[in-house]
Amino acid sequence: MLLTTIEDVGRYQGQQVTIRGWLYNLRESGKLLFPIFRDGTGLIQGVVSQKEHPAVFETVRELTQESSVVVTGIVRADARAPGGYELALTGIEVIQRVPENDPFPIQRKEHGVDFLLSHRHLWLRTPRQTAILRIRAEAIRAARNFMDSQGYILTDSPIFTPAACEGTTTLFEVDYFEDEKAYLTQSGQLYVEATAAALGKVYCFGPTFRAEKSKTRRHLTEFWMLEPEAAFARLDDMMELGEQLVSHIVQSVLAHRRRELDTLKRDTARLEAVRPPFPRITYDEAIAILQKHGNPTRWGEDFGGDEETILSSQFDRPVIIHRYPAAIKAFYMQPDPQRPELALGFDMLAPEGYGEIIGGGERISDYDLLLRRLRENNLPEEAFRWYLDLRRYGSVPHAGFGLGLERTVAWICGTEHIREVIPFPRMLYRIYP
RNA sequence: UCCCCGGUAGCUCAAUGGUAGAGCAUUCGGCUGUUAACCGAAGGGUUGCAGGUUCGAGUCCUGCCCGGGGAGCCA
Numbered sequence: 001m002l003l004t005t006i007e008d009v010g011r012y013q014g015q016q017v018t019i020r021g022w023l024y025n026l027r028e029s030g031k032l033l034f035p036i037f038r039d040g041t042g043l044i045q046g047v048v049s050q051k052e053h054p055a056v057f058e059t060v061r062e063l064t065q066e067s068s069v070v071v072t073g074i075v076r077a078d079a080r081a082p083g084g085y086e087l088a089l090t091g092i093e094v095i096q097r098v099p100e101n102d103p104f105p106i107q108r109k110e111h112g113v114d115f116l117l118s119h120r121h122l123w124l125r126t127p128r129q130t131a132i133l134r135i136r137a138e139a140i141r142a143a144r145n146f147m148d149s150q151g152y153i154l155t156d157s158p159i160f161t162p163a164a165c166e167g168t169t170t171l172f173e174v175d176y177f178e179d180e181k182a183y184l185t186q187s188g189q190l191y192v193e194a195t196a197a198a199l200g201k202v203y204c205f206g207p208t209f210r211a212e213k214s215k216t217r218r219h220l221t222e223f224w225m226l227e228p229e230a231a232f233a234r235l236d237d238m239m240e241l242g243e244q245l246v247s248h249i250v251q252s253v254l255a256h257r258r259r260e261l262d263t264l265k266r267d268t269a270r271l272e273a274v275r276p277p278f279p280r281i282t283y284d285e286a287i288a289i290l291q292k293h294g295n296p297t298r299w300g301e302d303f304g305g306d307e308e309t310i311l312s313s314q315f316d317r318p319v320i321i322h323r324y325p326a327a328i329k330a331f332y333m334q335p336d337p338q339r340p341e342l343a344l345g346f347d348m349l350a351p352e353g354y355g356e357i358i359g360g361g362e363r364i365s366d367y368d369l370l371l372r373r374l375r376e377n378n379l380p381e382e383a384f385r386w387y388l389d390l391r392r393y394g395s396v397p398h399a400g401f402g403l404g405l406e407r408t409v410a411w412i413c414g415t416e417h418i419r420e421v422i423p424f425p426r427m428l429y430r431i432y433p
Numbered sequence: 434u435c436c437c438c439g440g441u442a443g444c445u446c447a448a449u450g451g452u453a454g455a456g457c458a459u460u461c462g463g464c465u466g467u468u469a470a471c472c473g474a475a476g477g478g479u480u481g482c483a484g485g486u487u488c489g490a491g492u493c494c495u496g497c498c499c500g501g502g503g504a505g506c507c508a
Contacts, residue, residue: 029471030464049465065458080466100459103443107458108469110445114500170506187508212506213434225508304504347508356508404508418508429500 001072007041009075009085016090018072019044022125023063025108033060035089036082037071040130045081046073048089059092066104066125068095113417120424121433131260132421135253136409140205142252143226143403146245147203152228155195157188157204163383170211184209187402190332190387192229193363196398197390203228215428217417218305218355220406222426229400235344235362238399239320242348242358243278245403246318250274253412266414270351273316280320283342286311302328308356312349318357322346331373334362334397346401354411360401367391 002017009017021039028034031050036043050057063069073087080086098104105115106122116123123129144154160174160182171183188204195202205226212219228241250271253261261268281289286307290297293310297303302324303311312319326335326343333343345361364370370391374384381388409421419425424433 025469027467027470028464029467032465032467034467034470036468045468047466051465078466080468082468103459105443105458107444109457112445112501114440115444117500208508210507214504214506215501216503219507223508302506304506359508402508407508 005041006037006039006044006083009044009087012075013077013085014075016072016074017087018070019087020070021068023065023067023069025065026060026063028061031057033057035060035063037069037087038125038127042083043127044083044085044087046071046087046089047081053089056089056092059094060089062097063094064098064100064103066122067097069093070095117419117425117430118432124423127263129420131257131263132409132413132415133423134260135257135264135413136405136421138253138257139249139405139409139412142249143245143405144205145252146248147226147228150201150241150244152201152203152230153195153199155192155199155202155204156206157185157191157227159185159207161185163380170213172209172211186210187225188227189229189400189402192227192400193390193398194386196229196231196400197394197396201228201230201233213428216305217419218407218410220418220422220425220427223418223422224405226403226405227400229398231396231398233362233399234397235322235346235399238360238362238401239280239322239346240276242346242360242401242403243276243318243320246278246348246357246408247275249408250412261413264413264415266412270316271412274318278318278320278348279315280322281311282322283324286321289314300325300327305355308349309353312351312353315351318348318350320346320348322361329361331377331379332363332370334364334399335369344399350407350411352411352414354407356404357407357411358401358403360399362397362399365391365395365397367395 002012002015004012004017004019006019019037019039021037023035024038024043025036026033033048035046037046048056048060070093071087071089072091073089076086076088077084078086104122105119106126162180162182171186174182174184176182186208188206192202192204203226206224207222208225209222211221230237254268254271287297287299290307290310295307295310297307322345323336323342324345326333326341329343329345333345336342336344343361347356348358349355350357364373367388371388374381406418406421410418413421415421419427
């Protein structure tokens with residue numbers, strides 16, 4: 001018995017192989033059956049005639065969608081078969097047959113969003129979803145490979161934290177630690193600032209949580225973020241690292257997940273263009289572009305979805321916007337020495353309306369200034385004592401950023417909604433399954 | 434939290450205030466190259482919930498529940 005997978009079946013033309021998987025579809029034409037099997041690596045059409053294999057024919061005829069099976073057959077190339085190869089069945093073992101009075105809920109047709117999300121555990125089996133998950137995995141692999149290759153050390157940040165990283169957003173409170181409130185982290189950044197002072201160049205990559213009442217196709221309550229941080233790095237260093245990282249992720253997906261992008265019908269020409277350097281504009285220039293397009297945003301205001309769409313549509317690759325007004329950025333942002341009303345921070349906007357995929361910049365390294373900012377933002381000093389310590393013992397200029405994984409993958413995949421690019425999305429009003 | 438949209442068969446959707454339907458799925462029958470196969474037949478309904486208007490409500494009104502999109506906020 002030659003056990004193989006569907007993606008490797010082309011190596012075994014003319015040979016008898018065994019494949020383990022599930023029935024994806026069954027078509028019938030008189031005394032011929034055309035079952036399509038899937039095994040996670042792809043789809044393959046089987047064929048069996050009643051005349052040649054009556055017992056196999058009867059078993060296959062009774063099969064229901066998503067029944068689990070072990071099938072054996074002869075591999076042969078056939079242009080009429082989807083995928084180019086066909087399996088002439090010689091044997092079949094049914095592991096579990098889905099009962100016909102309780103059929104697999106996901107049909108090969110359009111479904112509504114609510115239904116699909118309620119059946120996410122089964123929806124994941126469909127070709128579009130498996131393609132997305134493969135691209136997500138490739139994006140993660142590429143991102144970690146790139147960071148490792150640049151000398152960054154993985155130092156993951158804690159999930160439970162004693163205080164807000166940025167103070168403003170709503171946090172999930174955890175009632176467990178005695179005498180002290182705890183929260184689920186909304187960013188690992190503060191902790192990589194500590195490990196950067198230990199190791200030089202570091203990054204963390206893990207889930208983050210935002211208890212915002214955000215109901216849009218760009219938001220999840222639980223999402224993954226990759227956050228590099230480097231001692232002695234400045235704003236320019238991080239803008240360059242960000243564009244190299246994003247380019248590397250996109251080019252790796254193009255190189256290794258072409259088939260999956262085809263499944264998604266993604267226009268890959270838009271992705272081919274994603275190579276350094278990315279356009280860089282200042283906040284001042286962004287305001288000028290917006291005003292030229294009749295947008296009413298005034299200097300000092302932050303950008304919303306409309307503004308991001310106008311700005312990103314000016315370019316064929318992600319655009320970096322830097323030096324925002326300090327007043328609309330986080331408390332820890334280093335002021336621009338040339339113009340102290342500006343912060344040395346940047347955002348990267350994905351093309352095609354997918355929004356902000358990176359936010360970052362230089363951190364305040366001066367103890368007194370940081371303490372003043374903490375107080376101005378009414379943040380609990382006690383919880384930030386360790387963070388202030390980083391400015392008492394060998395403080396250095398340092399910078400970093402956070403890359404939102406799901407927004408990045410949603411953009412690469414061209415999905416309508418971010419919820420499709422994480423196996424089990426957590427959103428406002430949705431925790432099941 | 435606010436604004437907009439929606440909820441009818443397992444799924445996707447129709448139905449001028451007047452007998453609740455279709456396609457898909459399921460079951461049965463037909464077809465030796467099917468491509469979301471096709472052809473024929475059958476079963477399948479507390480129209481989200483509670484009130485109200487009316488001779489009569491899926492349809493109109495009020496409240497509630499659930500979901501979607503967006504704003505704010507953010508990656």
